[in-house]
Amino acid sequence: MTEATRLRSRHMVNNVMLGLTGLFTIIIAGALLFILGYLFINGARNLDFAFFTQLPKPTGETGGGMANAIVGSAKILGMATAIGVPIGFLGGVYLAEYGNKSFAFAVRYLTDLLNGVPSIVIGIFAFTLVVLKAKHFSAFAGGMALGLMMIPISVRSTEEFLRAVPNGLREGALALGTPKWRALATVVIPAAKDGIITGIMLNLARVAGETAPLLFTSLNNRFWSPGINQPTSTLPVMIYTYALSPYDDWHRQAWAAGFVLLMLILTINVSARMILSRSRYSGGR
Amino acid sequence: MSIPMEAHERTPETRVPRASPPMNDPAARATQIADATPAPNVAPAPAALFAAGVGEKMRATDLNFFYGKAQALYNISIRIPTNHVTAFIGPSGCGKSTFLRTLNRMCDTVKGTRVEGDVQLDGEDVFGLDVTSVRRRVGMVFQRSNPFPKSIFDNVAYGLRVNGGLSRAEVAERVERSLVRSALWDEVKHKLHESAYGLSGGQQQRLCIARALAVDPEVLLLDEPCSALDPISTSKIEELLLTLADSCTIVIVTHNMQQAARVSDYTGFFLMGKLVEFDKTEQIFQAPSRKETEDYVTGRFG
Numbered sequence: 303m304t305e306a307t308r309l310r311s312r313h314m315v316n317n318v319m320l321g322l323t324g325l326f327t328i329i330i331a332g333a334l335l336f337i338l339g340y341l342f343i344n345g346a347r348n349l350d351f352a353f354f355t356q357l358p359k360p361t362g363e364t365g366g367g368m369a370n371a372i373v374g375s376a377k378i379l380g381m382a383t384a385i386g387v388p389i390g391f392l393g394g395v396y397l398a399e400y401g402n403k404s405f406a407f408a409v410r411y412l413t414d415l416l417n418g419v420p421s422i423v424i425g426i427f428a429f430t431l432v433v434l435k436a437k438h439f440s441a442f443a444g445g446m447a448l449g450l451m452m453i454p455i456s457v458r459s460t461e462e463f464l465r466a467v468p469n470g471l472r473e474g475a476l477a478l479g480t481p482k483w484r485a486l487a488t489v490v491i492p493a494a495k496d497g498i499i500t501g502i503m504l505n506l507a508r509v510a511g512e513t514a515p516l517l518f519t520s521l522n523n524r525f526w527s528p529g530i531n532q533p534t535s536t537l538p539v540m541i542y543t544y545a546l547s548p549y550d551d552w553h554r555q556a557w558a559a560g561f562v563l564l565m566l567i568l569t570i571n572v573s574a575r576m577i578l579s580r581s582r583y584s585g586g587r
Numbered sequence: 588m589s590i591p592m593e594a595h596e597r598t599p600e601t602r603v604p605r606a607s608p609p610m611n612d613p614a615a616r617a618t619q620i621a622d623a624t625p626a627p628n629v630a631p632a633p634a635a636l637f638a639a640g641v642g643e644k645m646r647a648t649d650l651n652f653f654y655g656k657a658q659a660l661y662n663i664s665i666r667i668p669t670n671h672v673t674a675f676i677g678p679s680g681c682g683k684s685t686f687l688r689t690l691n692r693m694c695d696t697v698k699g700t701r702v703e704g705d706v707q708l709d710g711e712d713v714f715g716l717d718v719t720s721v722r723r724r725v726g727m728v729f730q731r732s733n734p735f736p737k738s739i740f741d742n743v744a745y746g747l748r749v750n751g752g753l754s755r756a757e758v759a760e761r762v763e764r765s766l767v768r769s770a771l772w773d774e775v776k777h778k779l780h781e782s783a784y785g786l787s788g789g790q791q792q793r794l795c796i797a798r799a800l801a802v803d804p805e806v807l808l809l810d811e812p813c814s815a816l817d818p819i820s821t822s823k824i825e826e827l828l829l830t831l832a833d834s835c836t837i838v839i840v841t842h843n844m845q846q847a848a849r850v851s852d853y854t855g856f857f858l859m860g861k862l863v864e865f866d867k868t869e870q871i872f873q874a875p876s877r878k879e880t881e882d883y884v885t886g887r888f889g
Contacts, residue, residue, distance in 0.1 A: 470733035474795065477693060478746035478802060479723030488745075493736050 338564075345561020348554040353562070358524050358540075364551045368559055370526050371535040374441065375563075378520055378536055379510055381445025382452055387502055390456020397457065398464035399486060410458075417454035424450050425515030433519060441527065441534035444520030448509045455508070459501025463494040496577050503574035507567045513538035537563045642669035644806055644836040645690060645713075645725075650704035652685055652694065659685045661860045663704070667806070672828055672837045674847035674868065677857035677883070683840045686857070687808050690838065691725035692718050708806070723750065726804030730811040732791035734783035734798075739775050742783045742794055746802040761801055769797035770827050789820025796827065800835075807831065809839040813846065825850050844884055848872050856880045 352367040359366030393413075397406050428447035433439055467490050475485035491498075521533040522543060537559050544556035637643070645667040652660035660682045667673050667690075675683040688694040689706055692713060706713040713721050723746075734742050743762040747753055753761070762779075766772040771793045775786070783794055792812055799807060809828075813821040828837055828850050841847050847854050848868060855865040856879070864871065864880045875881045882888055 468733070470729060470731055471735060473693065473696065473727075473729060474733040474735065474798075475745070476696060477691065477722055477727035477729075478749060478798070479719040479721075480746070480749045481719055484749060488749075489735050 341557070341561050341564055344557040345559075345564070348558040349561060350558075353555070353558050357526070358555075360524075361549075366555075368535070368537065368540055368555065368562075370523065371537050371540040371559065372562070374520070374523070374527065374534040375510070375536040375538075377530070378441055378444045378448060378516070378534065379506060381442065381530065382448030382509060383502070383506060385446060385449025386452025386505070387456050390453045391460050391498070393453070393457040394460025395464065395486065395491070398461040399482075399490070410461075413454040413457045416450075417458075420514075421447075421451060421512050422514040425518055428515065428519045436531075438531075439519065439521035439533040440531045441520050442530040444516045444534065444536065445530070447515035447519045448512060451509050451512065451515065452505050455505045456502065459505070460494075460498050463497030463501065464490060466497065467493045496580065500574040500578040503570050503577075507570040507574070510567050510570070511538055511563060513542050517542070537566075637666075637668050641671065643667070644669040644709065645838075646705075646707045647686070647689070648705040648707075650686070650689060650702070650706060652682070652689060652703075653701040654697070655699045659860055660689075663862050665855060665862055665865055667836060667838060668853060669836050670832055670834065671852040672832045672839065672850050673853045673855065674851035675838070675840045675855045675857055676842075676844055676847045677863075678888070679842070681857040682860040683855075683857040684810050686862075687727075687810055687838060687840050690806070690808055691722050691727055693722075693727060723802055724804055725806040725808060726799035726802065728792070728795050728799055728807065728809045728812050730814055732788060732795050732815070734786070734791050734794050737783060738780045739783050739786070739794060740779040743797050743801050745798060750802060762797075765797040765801040768800050768827075768831065769793045770823060771797055787820070789816050789823065792816060792820065792824065793827070796824070800831070804835065806836040806838065809837070811840055811842060814842060821846070844872075856883060858883070 350367075352365060353369075354367060354372065355369050356365070356367035357370055358368065393409070397409060401409065425447050428443050428450065432443035432446055436443075471489050471493055472485060475489040476482065480488075516536055516539050520536060520539070522539050523533045523535040527534045541556050541559045541563070544552040544559065547553070643666045647663050647665050650660055650663040651658060663682075663686055675687065677683050685694065689702060690713070694700055694702065695718060702714065708716070708721065708724060713725075735745060737745070740759075740762055743765050744758050747758050747761055763772065763776075766775060771790060774790060775794075778785070783791065786794060792815075796807075796809075796812075813824055816824070825846065828839065831837060832852075839847075839850065851868045853865065854868045854871040856863045856871060856875070856877075858879055864875060864877045866876070870876075871880060872884050875884060
């Protein structure tokens with residue numbers, strides 16, 4: 303093979319591979335846009351004001367909404383945050399600032415394992431721990447399941463963002479005779495605040511769409527469920543139930559619910575990114 | 588250790604001639620340093636080195652420091668004069684910054700380190716005192732300016748608020764006084780509540796000095812405070828150090844020998860973890876008693 307042909311074949315291979323990477327990038331982006339567009343068309347078309355304000359109508363009647371599922375989802379996500387974030391946050395602070403090497407390594411490994419546990423298994427755990435003990439399904443059991451799922455990412459994101467704080471800030475505070483806990487609370491954690499909040503929001507967005515662990519913890523409810531001790535309706539479980547039903551009207555409502563859920567998650571995601579991009583260490587007052 | 592001890596026992600007036608004959612072989616010099624036998628564990632002699640009326644603020648006696656198994660400081664014995672500027676010079680990695688960090692126990696923050704020997708602040712054992720009170724009395728300014736992500740005012744007020752016990756008016760008054768002392772007040776008085784990150788590098792470093800001064804430290808340690816600054820900012824900080832020395836004991840580590848010559852009253856030369864020589868600054872730069880010091884200050888190495 304002459305030098306010229308070798309060079310030409312190399313150029314050809316290069317062009318083919320470059321073309322392939324571009325093609326698959328377009329396929330990925332296209333798939334995402336297709337899902338978004340399909341959901342938008344089907345969801346937005348079926349969305350009406352009643353969706354946000356009314357309870358589901360009895361089987362056979364058309365109309366009604368999912369107001370109870372929206373409130374139920376908010377309630378369960380609120381509980382999940384209240385359970386998962388403080389535990390994860392404090393654990394992350396410990397790992398980043400105090401933990402000795404081998405112990406921190408073990409904890410980090412375990413949180414990664416916990417993060418990999420299938421969500422349905424987390425559901426079984428909450429079912430056994432809360433539902434079987436209380437002998438009824440409840441919003442609390444659902445919040446607990448989702449809260450458990452939030453712990454590993456809370457730990458790791460808190461730890462990562464604390465580690466990203468320049469050591470000079472810690473030293474600066476300690477050199478003024480500040481006790482370590484106080485330097486953490488008043489300098490280091492505030493410097494990492496935006497990142498930690500972003501982590502929590504992304505975490506929340508991730509569990510907001512979880513269905514499996516809710517199926518047998520918070521179950522579902524066609525009515526309002528006051529308090530945290532009753533079976534409670536949530537958007538993901540409503541989508542699951544309605545999509546599997548034989549009624550066209552329910553299918554339409556499932557599309558609408560899917561659209562609302564997606565918008566909720568997108569909003570959380572986008573605002574999280576905005577908080578983070580709003581300059582990491584410079585805006586602080 | 589014999590070398591610095593020897594320096595302590597001399598008065599500037601009765602200088603002994605150069606201690607060691609000039610040696611041109613660097614390997615032989617290194618061996619000589621390495622082989623220097625530790626002196627018996629006695630406290631440094633009374634203030635013969637210092638001029639009359641100059642007290643002793645801090646003192647290290649036979650200080651050894653280890654990072655894990657690696658020894659970074661060997662038998663450092665030195666006395667730091669009250670309300671004067673003391674400079675430490677020496678090539679990179681010679682231990683001068685490590686030694687500085689033992690004076691306010693910032694060395695504690697690095698895991699796996701160990702200290703042997705004694706550091707005293709006004710005759711009290713620094714390692715026996717509560718670490719936060721040591722650091723309140725011995726402030727520190729770092730190589731890279733490290734203002735907190737807070738307003739200029741809150742940066743300077745930080746140490747005051749940690750200590751507590753001051754009214755808002757008192758805090759405001761101390762903040763102003765510290766900014767005036769660090770020669771920053773005129774540049775920032777109209778924007779005290781803006782982020783400290785809006786300041787230039789030199790201003791940020793003076794802000795860090797103001798922050799350290801706000802708690803009225805007895806000693807101020809500066810670890811190469813000008814190494815990242817332009818000449819104008821550097822000269823501002825040097826002027827500042829000269830005025831601060833009226834009311835505060837200053838210890839500065841610097842790579843820049845001209846800086847040591849300009850700002851300090853006393854200079855210590857570190858080499859390979861040892862304090863080779865400690866004397867009045869003009870003595871170190873004009874007639875050092877050790878060959879290594881002379882080689883270093885005349886630019887023959889380092």
